[in-house]
Amino acid sequence: MTTATPSRTSTARPPRPRPRLGTYIGLAAVVAITVWAGIGIEFDLRPLWTDLGRGWFIIQEFLAPNWSYIGRTIGPFIETLSIAVIATLVGCAVGLGMSLLASRVTTANPVLYRAAKLFLSVVRSLPDVGYGLLFFALVGAGSLAGILALIMFNIGIIAKLTSETIDAVDRGPLEAADSTGASALQRARFAVVPMILPNYLSYCLYVFELNIRASVVIGIVGGGGIGSSISVEFARFNYSNVSAIVVLLIVVVFAIDLLSQSLRRRLT
């Protein structure tokens, strides 16, 4: 008690573990791959200033948005929002069903579970623009192509996020439902879905945010809406019109993100 040394008889302190060689090798590998990739595509920042002057007149047009054009973009903007709403609704509904199939918690049959997982991997392997081009080829230009493309894009995201949430759900209530003699579907309806609902709705809103942005890109490749307007104005070299659309787009996307985020905060 008089000395500051610990009174407990202590065993020897363990030696500091040696730094792990694997960490350094991994780090070196990442650097090597990055350098190799840069050399491979002849990565070069010089065009940033040598070629800048060439596009100067385009930038000037961009800096002077044609505000009078905005009135004519309202229609396409509403079309874009409609596409996003419909695609979100359908995609999230189908996504919920798929997520139940793609979790071991809700799907005991290993064949069904694996098939659902595989199907979702395939669905996710194509990006949103990929689906846009695909449905443009299948059903022609227009909002239907955009809606179908977004639905596929949404199923992939929703099913992945939701099935992972289902995997992590508290098993107690599921066991209780099992013990009453309820079937697997009834258990999913009364135990699984109520528990994941806040997360799921939050994913749905997130997907809606993504859809507003994605529907613009998909519109450019023939999916209708404001994306189509951008594509048309680009083709006509009306950069000041494009600029007006972009400004409005930023405002709309920002507003919807704010709305959606405030809703999501209230969910959890």
Add this chain to the structure above:
Amino acid sequence: MISFRDVTVTYPTGTVGLDSVTLDIEPGEFVVVVGLSGAGKSTLVRSINGLVPVTSGELLVDDVHVDGAKPAQLRRLRSRIGMIFQSFNLVGRISVLQNVLVGRLHATPLLLSLFGFFRPADKEKAFEALERVGIVEKAYVRASQLSGGQQQRVAIARVLAQDPTVILADEPVASLDPPTAHMVMRDLERINDELGITTIVNLHFLDLARRYADRIIGMREGRVVFDGPPAEADDAVFEQIYGRSLTADDVLSEEEQAEEDALQAQAAAELDAEESRKATPA
């Protein structure tokens, strides 16, 4: 009637949960299973409704085989066997009534239940179950808003809504404070008396076991090492079941003490703030 015939349960990890257990439980009995954790009492209870599959031997509930039952048979069997859990296992985000109605799912057509509808007769059963455990006024409250004791009562109501012939309870009071634990045990005792439902409860508090059981089954290392009325289960028997001398941790604090505490708390609440301040010794 529940019959174990040489029942062995081996878990995939190689752990032996039950080691050739043979015993009969008569209709209407109130059986308390005691033993240390890992002694197999949870396995015993969970094998009865097939939550834990039997590895070998025969297990019959009302002359129906639990061992080797097909999924549909097992569901039918489970509908007649209610189960209560240590952590209540309610779905917190839905109402108390919805939680109790889970006990009616087995009798509700699939499509109807998927849309969240129940037949009036089933709703009536759920309300009656809530009335029996005295918590019907909370029917439309979210389950997560209730206290532990209230949640366990809702869990009991869920079981009653099933119209079971057997109630299994796996450490039903281990998460509750002593007065609430006694309240829940008294609920189970009353239901056993009034409805004649066979009740099998896992406990590790020996005072609770002695007080509520018609019959005590002691387990150690997956075997039944004691089976008899509470009068025969003296401290020496428990020391044999536990394989060590008894400690204060083996009993729930005295109920008399708990009731006294409750009375004192009530009395204190009735006093004015001023009076209670005066009464506090300096």
